[in-house]
Amino acid sequence: MAEGGYGALTIGAVAARAGVGKDTIYRRWSGKPELVYEAVFTTADTAVLPDTGTLEGDLTAVVGSLVEEFSAPAAAAALPGLLADFAAVPELRATIRTRFLSPAKERLTAVFDRAVQRGESAQDVPVDLVLDTLAGAVFFHLGIVGEEPDADLARRIAAMIVKGIEVR
Amino acid sequence: MAEGGYGALTIGAVAARAGVGKDTIYRRWSGKPELVYEAVFTTADTAVLPDTGTLEGDLTAVVGSLVEEFSAPAAAAALPGLLADFAAVPELRATIRTRFLSPAKERLTAVFDRAVQRGESAQDVPVDLVLDTLAGAVFFHLGIVGEEPDADLARRIAAMIVKGIEVR
Amino acid sequence: MAEGGYGALTIGAVAARAGVGKDTIYRRWSGKPELVYEAVFTTADTAVLPDTGTLEGDLTAVVGSLVEEFSAPAAAAALPGLLADFAAVPELRATIRTRFLSPAKERLTAVFDRAVQRGESAQDVPVDLVLDTLAGAVFFHLGIVGEEPDADLARRIAAMIVKGIEVR
Amino acid sequence: MAEGGYGALTIGAVAARAGVGKDTIYRRWSGKPELVYEAVFTTADTAVLPDTGTLEGDLTAVVGSLVEEFSAPAAAAALPGLLADFAAVPELRATIRTRFLSPAKERLTAVFDRAVQRGESAQDVPVDLVLDTLAGAVFFHLGIVGEEPDADLARRIAAMIVKGIEVR
DNA sequence: AAATAATCGAGACGGTACGTCAGGTCTTAAA
DNA sequence: TTTAAGACCTGACGTACCGTCTCGATTATTT
Numbered sequence: 001m002a003e004g005g006y007g008a009l010t011i012g013a014v015a016a017r018a019g020v021g022k023d024t025i026y027r028r029w030s031g032k033p034e035l036v037y038e039a040v041f042t043t044a045d046t047a048v049l050p051d052t053g054t055l056e057g058d059l060t061a062v063v064g065s066l067v068e069e070f071s072a073p074a075a076a077a078a079l080p081g082l083l084a085d086f087a088a089v090p091e092l093r094a095t096i097r098t099r100f101l102s103p104a105k106e107r108l109t110a111v112f113d114r115a116v117q118r119g120e121s122a123q124d125v126p127v128d129l130v131l132d133t134l135a136g137a138v139f140f141h142l143g144i145v146g147e148e149p150d151a152d153l154a155r156r157i158a159a160m161i162v163k164g165i166e167v168r
Numbered sequence: 169m170a171e172g173g174y175g176a177l178t179i180g181a182v183a184a185r186a187g188v189g190k191d192t193i194y195r196r197w198s199g200k201p202e203l204v205y206e207a208v209f210t211t212a213d214t215a216v217l218p219d220t221g222t223l224e225g226d227l228t229a230v231v232g233s234l235v236e237e238f239s240a241p242a243a244a245a246a247l248p249g250l251l252a253d254f255a256a257v258p259e260l261r262a263t264i265r266t267r268f269l270s271p272a273k274e275r276l277t278a279v280f281d282r283a284v285q286r287g288e289s290a291q292d293v294p295v296d297l298v299l300d301t302l303a304g305a306v307f308f309h310l311g312i313v314g315e316e317p318d319a320d321l322a323r324r325i326a327a328m329i330v331k332g333i334e335v336r
Numbered sequence: 337m338a339e340g341g342y343g344a345l346t347i348g349a350v351a352a353r354a355g356v357g358k359d360t361i362y363r364r365w366s367g368k369p370e371l372v373y374e375a376v377f378t379t380a381d382t383a384v385l386p387d388t389g390t391l392e393g394d395l396t397a398v399v400g401s402l403v404e405e406f407s408a409p410a411a412a413a414a415l416p417g418l419l420a421d422f423a424a425v426p427e428l429r430a431t432i433r434t435r436f437l438s439p440a441k442e443r444l445t446a447v448f449d450r451a452v453q454r455g456e457s458a459q460d461v462p463v464d465l466v467l468d469t470l471a472g473a474v475f476f477h478l479g480i481v482g483e484e485p486d487a488d489l490a491r492r493i494a495a496m497i498v499k500g501i502e503v504r
Numbered sequence: 505m506a507e508g509g510y511g512a513l514t515i516g517a518v519a520a521r522a523g524v525g526k527d528t529i530y531r532r533w534s535g536k537p538e539l540v541y542e543a544v545f546t547t548a549d550t551a552v553l554p555d556t557g558t559l560e561g562d563l564t565a566v567v568g569s570l571v572e573e574f575s576a577p578a579a580a581a582a583l584p585g586l587l588a589d590f591a592a593v594p595e596l597r598a599t600i601r602t603r604f605l606s607p608a609k610e611r612l613t614a615v616f617d618r619a620v621q622r623g624e625s626a627q628d629v630p631v632d633l634v635l636d637t638l639a640g641a642v643f644f645h646l647g648i649v650g651e652e653p654d655a656d657l658a659r660r661i662a663a664m665i666v667k668g669i670e671v672r
Numbered sequence: 673a674a675a676t677a678a679t680c681g682a683g684a685c686g687g688t689a690c691g692t693c694a695g696g697t698c699t700t701a702a703a
Numbered sequence: 704t705t706t707a708a709g710a711c712c713t714g715a716c717g718t719a720c721c722g723t724c725t726c727g728a729t730t731a732t733t734t
Contacts, residue, residue, distance in 0.1 A: 007256050010715060021686045026717070083312050084252035088175050093314045129309070129324060136308030137301035144251050145300060146261045156297060163331030178694060189707040194696065343592050346720060357681045362722070419648050420588035424511050429650045465645070465660060472644030473637035480587050481636060482597045492633060499667030514689060525712045530691070 001074045006036065006081030033085040033092065037099060040074045040082075049107050055120045056162045058111040064154035066104055066138045071149040079143040101131055108134075133161065169242045174204065174249030201253040201260065205267060208242045208250075217275050223288040224330045226279040232322035234272055234306045239317035247311040269299055276302075301329060337410045342372065342417030369421040369428065373435060376410045376418075385443050391456045392498045394447040400490035402440055402474045407485035415479040437467055444470075469497060505578045510540065510585030537589040537596065541603060544578045544586075553611050559624045560666045562615040568658035570608055570642045575653035583647040605635055612638075637665065 001009055011032060015022045029035040049061045070079060086092040086099075097105075108131055115121035137157050141147050150156075169177055179200060183190045197203040217229045238247060254260040254267075265273075276299055283289035305325050309315050318324075337345055347368060351358045365371040381404075385397045406415060422428040422435075433441075444467055451457035473493050477483050486492075505513055515536060519526045533539040549572075553565045574583060590596040590603075601609075612635055619625035641661050645651050654660075 005256050006252075011717085012715065015686090019686080021688090022717080023687090023719090024685060027684075031717090080252035080255040084174075084248035087248040087312050087314065088173050090314075093312075096313055126324070130328070132309040132313060132315075133301070133305035133325060133328060136304030136306070136312075138304070139308060140304030141297070141300040144255050144261075144304075145264055146255065146258075147300075156294070157301060160298070160301060160329055179696080180694070183707090187707080189709080190696080191698085191708095192706065195705095199696085341592050342588070347722085348720070351681090355681080357683080358722080359682095359724085360680065363679095367722085416584075416588035416591040420510075420584035423584040423648050423650065424509050426650075429648075432649055462660070466664070468645040468649060468651075469637070469641035469661060469664060472640030472642070472648075474640070475644060476640030477633070477636040480591050480597075480640075481600055482591065482594075483636075492630070493637060496634070496637060496665055515691085516689065519712095523712085525714090526691080527693085527713095528711060531710075535691090 001036065001040065001077050005077045009036065011035070033082060036078050036082055037086075040072075040078045041069075041100065049110070051114065055111070055115040055118075056158060058114065059162050060155045060158040062104060062107050062111060063134055063138065063158045065107070066135060067142070067149055067154050069104075070138050071142050076143060079139065083139075097128070097131075101135055104135070105131055130161065169204065169208065169245050173245045177204065179203070201250060204246050204250055205254075208240075208246045209237075209268065217278070219282065223279070223283040223286075224326060226282065227330050228323045228326040230272060230275050230279060231302055231306065231326045233275070234303060235310070235317055235322050237272075238306050239310050244311060247307065251307075265296070265299075269303055272303070273299055298329065302326075337372065337376065337413050341413045345372065347371070369418060372414050372418055373422075376408075376414045377405070377436065381405065381439055385446070387450065391447070391451040391454075392494060394450065395498050396491045396494040398440060398443050398447060399470055399474065399494045401443070402471060403478070403485055403490050405440075406474050407478050412479060415475065419475075433464070433467075437471055440471070441467055466497065470494075505540065505544065505581050509581045510536075513540065515539070537586060540582050540586055541590075544576075544582045545573075545604065549573065549607050553614070555618065559615070559619040559622075560662060562618065563666050564659045564662040566608060566611050566615060567638055567642065567662045569611070570639060571646070571653055571658050573608075574642050575646050580647060583643065587643075601632070601635075605639055608639070609635055634665065 009032065011022055011025050014035070015025050018025075025035065029038065047065075049058065049065070052058050052061065069075060083096065083100075086096050105127065108127055112121055112125050112127065116123050134157065138153075141153065142149060177200070179190055179193055182203070183193050186193075193203065197206065215233075217226065217233070220226050220229065237243060251264065251268075254264050273295065276295055280289055280293050280295065284291050302325065306321075309321065310317055345368065347358055347361055350371070351361050354361075361371065365374065381401060383401075385394065385401070388394050388397065405411060419432065419436075422432050441463065444463055448457055448461050448463065452459050470493065474489075477489065478485055513536065515526055515529050518539070519529050522529075529539065533542065549569060551569075553562065553569070556562050556565065573579060587600065587604075590600050609631065612631055616625055616629050616631065620627050638661065642657075645657065646653055
């Protein structure tokens with residue numbers, strides 16, 4: 001992944017470098033997308049997000065973890081091609097949210113629960129849409145356009161969006 | 169594009185269906201990405217955006233045009249693979265903003281100019297980041313996750329983001 | 337063998353159908369050629385050839401037994417590929433005469449002994465060459481060209497050759 | 505062919521050594537059997553057989569040309585596997601006589617015509633059966649059993665068979 | 673009767689070849 | 704000069720079998 005990117009990675013080369021037959025790869029993964037996904041995005045991020053006390057602070061932390069996830073070298077190289085391959089197959093497409101966003105969704109839900117209790121947020125926040133927006137922003141900015149992972153990025157994106165959620 | 173998606177479209181098939189030699193294709197386009205880009209995203213959207221009088225209204229209109237652009241059948245089928253191919257080559261990657269977002273950027277700039285004059289918005293709005301966020305949200309929601317193009321989507325995304333820009 | 341021929345027969349399929357592990361096959365036979373040979377050509381033909389009283393009659397009986405051996409369904413399906421595999425390995429090639437022709441050779445030797453005693457044949461008949469010719473004729477006619485096993489075939493081949501051996 | 509035999513010859517290796525893509529091979533030949541056949545057995549043997557004046561002499565010449573054809577290094581290495589592959593496919597099997605024996609058949613027919621005119625042979629000689637016998641003898645002796653091509657072989661086989669054809 | 677050894681089925685494994693496909697370049701003959 | 708047609712080299716694909724190997728489970732043998 002790091003050497004040539006998603007497109008240049010071939011099952012045959014992976015097998016050869018692993019000292020393994022191609023069959024052994026195909027026995028465990030159905031193809032390149034599954035293999036790369038598992039290799040790159042399975043380091044379960046179990047760190048508990050801090051309770052910063054404000055919606056904006058919490059949201060910045062969530063976006064920060066997305067930035068971290070999407071800007072890791074292997075991930076950045078893999079993401080566009082990987083998502084394209086998933087999106088090309090209806091069955092795989094349906095799993096994208098779960099695969100890439102389920103930890104973020106849990107965190108986001110917790111963040112909103114706290115915000116509701118503090119009275120900062122309404123109860124009917126459309127979590128999936130917010131998540132798509134956050135992830136889309138990070139993915140497009142880093143993965144597609146290829147901007148460097150600005151240290152301040154998470155804060156700026158979070159700030160932009162938090163206002164639309166807060167109860168004024 | 170519409171029949172099999174970006175992955176299933178081959179230069180050979182395009183040439184054959186066009187009753188043309190492959191060379192004739194390569195004489196005009198450097199490869200599949202350029203060909204598909206020009207075929208799908210070149211219907212210059214020249215419609216002038218209405219001046220709705222409010223930042224939120226104007227922004228909704230901009231996001232609406234993005235939704236329209238990204239959810240056209242051929243575009244939705246092409247986008248993920250197309251962006252992945254562009255993103256895989258540094259030279260092409262640098263052109264993504266221009267290619268896909270330049271009309272939207274013009275509009276967005278105009279919208280912000282008006283908002284500044286109305287006192288709704290500060291002068292230093294980071295247009296590119298806002299644009300990445302809007303485009304990312306729309307692309308991820310429609311192109312990747314594959315949600316149907318909700319009629320209300322543009323308004324909801326715009327509403328979410330406009331608050332972060334408005335001067336309170 | 338009967339279902340798909342020698343080429344379509346795989347050790348794995350044999351093992352599976354036998355409800356046996358592949359190792360169990362390899363523990364008993366060194367590979368496909370040995371396995372098929374033993375399965376198809378080991379039904380020891382112990383029938384004693386009749387003493388017809390003439391060289392031609394005896395020879396017809398010998399050729400007849402060759403025809404019978406080579407035209408059994410499994411044998412006809414196996415022979416070309418089997419012989420090719422044997423012929424490809426020098427050590428196995430050396431065993432072909434013994435494996436496939438030793439019963440016929442015994443009979444042929446006996447037939448010639450009787451013919452010499454009757455004065456029908458010289459003493460220095462080149463048994464191996466005659467045998468190669470008889471076997472080659474039968475194998476080529478049935479196994480390769482694939483002619484149906486004509487009931488009269490043995491007599492016609494024997495008649496053709498007996499004249500060259502008889503003392504005139 | 506000469507280096508590893510029919511079994512060790514692969515389309516990929518042929519293509520590589522020829523500096524050619526595999527597709528180019530498959531575009532011209534349907535597979536290994538056709539490729540090897542054309543490479544090894546297409547050097548049309550156009551030499552006119554001499555009219556020796558006797559059936560035995562003529563027949564020796566015909567068998568001699570078969571011996572020559574089947575004992576050329578590439579041919580000897582190819583024949584068993586090649587015939588096995590042809591014999592395994594009904595459509596190809598039907599072509600074996602034509603492919604390998606048609607020049608010999610022409611010669612044999614001419615030889616018999618002359619023999620009939622000289623009164624040495626009956627008119628109803630079963631040419632195909634004689635040819636199968638001659639070819640089978642040569643093939644089995646050289647190709648399968650692997651005997652060295654004895655200089656005298658053609659004469660001995662011809663002598664054995666001519667008697668069965670001659671009118672006595 | 674318990675401990676040990678041998679044998680087995682299942683099938684994973686590293687290899688190698690298969691035949692197909694698309695990419696992008698090239699050659700040819702006709703327009 | 705440009706074109707349609709398609710051959711060409713390259714390299715990856717996903718599949719099939721090879722013969723070896725490692726597993727447990729099941730028998731047999733020994734203690």
